[in-house]
Amino acid sequence: MELPVFLIVLMAALLHASWNAFVKMNDDRVLFMAVMMAGSGLAAFIATTFLPLPTVESWPYIATSVALHIGYPLFLLMAYKFGDLSHVYPLARGSAPLIVALVSVLYIGDVLSSQAMVAVMIMAFGIMSLSLTRGAQDLWNPKAVFFALGTGLFIAAYTLTDGIGARLAGSAHSYTAWMMGLEGIPFIVYILITRRARALPQIARVWKVAVLMGLMSLVAYWSVIWAMTVAPIALVAAVRETSIIFALLFGVFFLKEKLSLMKLASTFMTLFGVVLLKMNRS
Template sequence: MALPVFIIVLIAALFHATWNTVVKKNDDRTLFMALLVACGGMGAVVTLPFLDIPAKESWPYIALSVLLHNGYYLFLIAAYKYGDLSHVYPLARGSAPLIVAAVSVFIVGEQLSQLAWIAIIIMAIGIMSLSITRNSQNLRNPTAVFCALGTGMFIAGYTVTDGIGGRLAGDVHSYAGWMMALDGFPIIAYLALRRGRGIVADCRPIWKPALVGGLLSLAAYWAVIWAMSVAPIALVAAVRETSIIFALLFGVFFLKERLSLTQLCAIFMTLLGTVLLKLNRP
């Protein structure tokens, strides 16, 4: 992975961590995340007049990606229902790079060196180890674990789908814009049907931070889709998951959370894996 691409993916990871920290601070995470996704979708809509129509070969991937993204939102909401964010989210994010690597090699046909595999495994273990804390009884709940791993499957699914679809679109930016414009509205429509007219009043106090988070999310994933068009999907997916380390550090410095020995080890392993990925040569 070229250095400029590597840096852009790290910046995307930073943006991703920022909006996740904003979600974590909100009491009604389900509504806030749905509004955030909708705001990101509206931001993408604004870009459409300046973009070409994606090549017809990419439209099945756009449709599949929208479906997988919304499956991810629903599974993540369920994971939050049955387990704590600090336990289920690292399990979901840490499992995704391993799944992406396996799919990209054995199905897509990309090549990964032995060092790249080692780096991805180290990063995945480091991230998933964040689930292991003194209060990790949620991980003994099979429903919470199922939802967390299901979330990881959906993350891997839309990552590989967007990696391939962006390459087929003719212009990767047109793919990103159209996919994210269409992605933004099913989840808010689902919540509107469940909550009725009261959703407008519920959204009023949170729309400003949701808008900021949505635009950060839009910029972050747009950059990732572009990166997957010029670098191996598995490597981009792995570097993107450094976002969880940024989120952990934000928690320490801005939310006044304490840093445990397990978390320090997770940071070290993730950073080690990131360095190994940068040293990797095809």
């Protein structure tokens, strides 16, 4: 992976952690996420007017990605219902790069060196080991683990779908604009249907920050999809998941959360994988 691409994906990881921190701090996460998605979707639709249409071959991938992006938060919310954030989120985000790496190498034809594969595995296990920071008791909760790993499957599925679709679309920018534009519609429709008359005053309270975070989300994932057209999908997916390290640092420095020895060890393990990945020459 070229250095400029590597740095762009790291920037996307930082942006991803940033908007996730705002979602986590909001009392009404479902509403906040819906307004976020609507804001990013509107911006993406505006961008489509300046871009060529994606190729016909890429439209099934766009439709599949939209469906997967709807299933992902549903599984994530169910995982949070049965397990703590500190256990669920690392399992979901850490398992995804391993799945992406295996599928992209075995079925898509991406080529990874042994060093790159080892680096991806180290990063994934470093991220997943954060699940142990409060003890392993929740890891034996079958429902929490099922939905957390299910969330990881959704992440891997939409990552692979978008990586392939963007390569077929003729333009990663056109693919992203249409995919993210369509993605926002179901969320805002859900809020308007379920909350009816309460929706507009509730939206009015959060829309400024939510739309800003939506634009941040748009830039972050737009960068990732572009990167997957110029670098192996597995490597982009692995570097992107360093967002959990940024999230951990936000928690320590801004939310005054404690940094345990286990968290520190997991962080260094993940960062070692990042360094090993960047040193890879093939």
